[in-house]
Amino acid sequence: MNFHPSPVKITPRRARAALLLLSLLLLCSHPGIAAAQTADKINLPADRTAYTKLSSHAIPSSVPPAVDVFARQSISELSQHPPFTNWEDAGVEYVPLGPGTRSWLVMLNTDHIPLGYLIISSDNSGGLVLSEYGIGTDLPYSMNTLESSLAAAGLLLPGSPKDSDAILRFTPGTTIEALYDPALPRWKVNVKDKPARYIHAVSGEELTERTNPSVKAPHITSFKAQHVMNVSQSSPVISTLGDLDPYRNMLWITAQPLHITQPAAFKTQLRAGSKTAVIFTAGKRNAEYAAPLSLTGWQEWSSPQGSILYLIASHHGTELQRYLPADTLIGKGRFLPSP
Template sequence: MTLGILSCLVLFSFWSIANAEEPKTSLPSLALSPEHRPTHHAFQNDKSAPAAVQRFAEQQAVTLSTNNAEANWKNADLDFYPLGPGTHSWMVQAAFEGKPIGYMIITATEQGQMMLSEYGQGEQSPYNYELLGQALNQQHVELEALLAGGGELHLGYALPLLAYWKVEQPNHPALYIDATNGDVLPPQLLNLLEADSKQVSASQTHLSPAPSGSVDPLHLRPVFNPDDNLLWITSKPVAADRVQDVIQHVEIQEIVFSADDRNVIYGGPLPVSGYQLWHTEQEEESILYVALGGKTSIQRFVPLSTLQQDGQFYILKP
């Protein structure tokens, strides 16, 4: 990551803590008319995803179904949406009999390997049009007028975990909106992230095959808002070698994930709201996906290894 990006992260760290997990219920809902609602035609799908990406997504869907057959992941219809800049990630929306059942975000690494960067269960997913409309209304931008007047919407994704909308308005600076909670993001940071992402190249023709595997049942925790009790800020973070045990400990009810000066990228600080263990034939150790959010932002399952690169976990004591 460039020095400029790090500088911006430090500059906006206080901003991110102040805005994380803020309720959005007071914002008005925006009903889009059918002719202006973004559809599959607004964002390319299926044909834009390489065959290897589609096979990888299909395998992950089969894996997700191994302990959750009622969700119908195995029989789901999968729609693919490229996430810019650089198109190294794809949003995969899963539906069964026309009803959303979950989502996945798949990323191609520089080494040509694919990884499941995150996923979600149920009807919630990033890039929700209603949440986008609410955020734009707060900025006094009408989505119908924006689209009718030549404006454009782009789905963006910046590693490790920033899903966002890029809203381009004629004769106005672009707006960047967090796709998971509706927060307006600092444009200076996003400009740097996009420039940095465009420099990364990944082969989309020689991607690694997907390993087969299985998952344990979902384990969910009560959802809370870290802003309601800020005592966790003064406590010591959980030691790295104890984090997985703590997350899986049934008696510990409230755990907070915070990436400190990188919270703006994670939409944090966020509550740990569950976990799910993944097993593959090639790996001796299981992979823990940690569920973050779920109260005022969508719930996202993310590899623990991703989170530990940037953040710490805190136990919220009564």
Template sequence: MKKRPRSKRRNIGHCLSVFLSMIICFALLSIWPTTHAAAPTNRFAPASVEQFAQLQVSALGTSNPDWLAAKLEYYPLGPGNHGWFVHASIQDKPVGYMIISTTPQGELLLSEYGQGEQALYNNELLGQALERQGLNMKILQTAGDKITRRYAAPLLAYWKVERVNHPAMYIDASNGDLLPADRLERVETGSGTKFFNLKELQQQIAIPEPTRFHTSPVILQPAFDPSSQLTWLISEPLQPSQVKQQLQQNHSEALVFSAEEWNLFYGGPLPVSGYQIWSIASSTFDLYVGLGGFNSTQRFIPLNKLLHDGHFYKINP
């Protein structure tokens, strides 16, 4: 008779133990997805690329605080190109973007950036471009066709659309124009088709020194269509020494940038629509020039890069 209460107590204790264990399990399961979702998801970029991106964000944030509050998402641009498209947003509203590339020496470079809601690799622009070709993006994705972001030097951002039993299609990511397939096929063949190894890159790319950059406010100029104002075609190109002065002192004079034989890769000729100064300790480090913004996304490119690839012209020589 005395053993039964003990057995009963043991059963009650066992039941309570099981019940508490179930409560703890359910609590952990309810917490885990939230914790997991908040964990970093930048699996597509090495740590050195993320650190470099944060340095650029800090610089851009000195003139535009939205960058400092933005969430960064990384998308590899490949295969064959060691680069990343970095999308910045606040509560799903675009703040800007960056293209981070690697040089042959393994150094990181801010190839270009944009600010505001206009961004490269915009899904809405891609959808419109596909519709002009009689295609539907949702149907393509459902059918298992592949759409990838690509980037070709010197400055061509594009989508590659690969469909089963169809030739590949190439779409300019800055304006939605269809690009010549034969030219892009040669570009991709020349750059190789081997996907880069993130672990190898993490070892090769040096982690950047934490240099403190500052940026000036963006100086904007009215965008226009160079094809409707052709007087620049009969003018002599500005000398490199004249370009910076022209940009900073003669805001009323419209400029066109033409990369000549590289215009396919720039989507140009393009209007000069602004500039921004990058500095270190009050001394000018670089000047990024805003191109486009009329029929295409406005893109900020290093002035030295532009001077290497093409020429600047006055609209009214």
């Protein structure tokens, strides 16, 4: 049975605490010591029950300038189109993602309420790629999701505070890493003398051993950071009126799979204003993709180097729409028409 954490009411105070908690978990190795740029792991002593509030102005100091430029130019480009128009003046928080800090989570907020996110990754040719982005209040790597998942797995010590202004209490020697591979954001939880456990950073579902290893990254066209504004352009978002929740009407289970081998096919399947959706399911690998996913639109980025078609993907039980490169899903499962 899939595990879906109970929804948590987002208040300004809780959202602010969650953002600060996430920043602390990933940017500090012990109280009072700021982590280096490559620190995406932290040791948690058993008696650690409080956290030090971090100034958002201190976080970007370790962010590579190219990543910051890429993020801000991508945000500027996206803010020209709904539903991203309120991103232009949003606050920005950076969090490193492993392994090896090759990716960065960029969280956008206004008055400390989450608006959306970007995940930026480096490629093998010295460029940067927008691995995914999205809009909503339930951002990937939410501390609320992690807390619910760890509590369900029995990994919190008795007496762990329920107040989001206090850090969670783990067994001695516990480490937590935020990892990212294409379409697979996840936490790695290392408990002393026990096998590592992996938790999907969107759904909160614990991943099996088979889904733990890094997946092979598909080829995604890279956009050089210094040319984002001048060369790469995003199209308006094309969205349908299809159901965002793949579980609301599950007649798609009996449908014949669509033959989709190229991203361009989604432009025909997902027409603006239609009442259609395409369901992505990966069978035994559903947990890896937090599937089934309801695909209800797309946005295309173009440059002389090529183009990337991002699909709007919605999950059951979350207030989040992820924009995933179509290439990360094609060939990984089946696409079914939603009734």
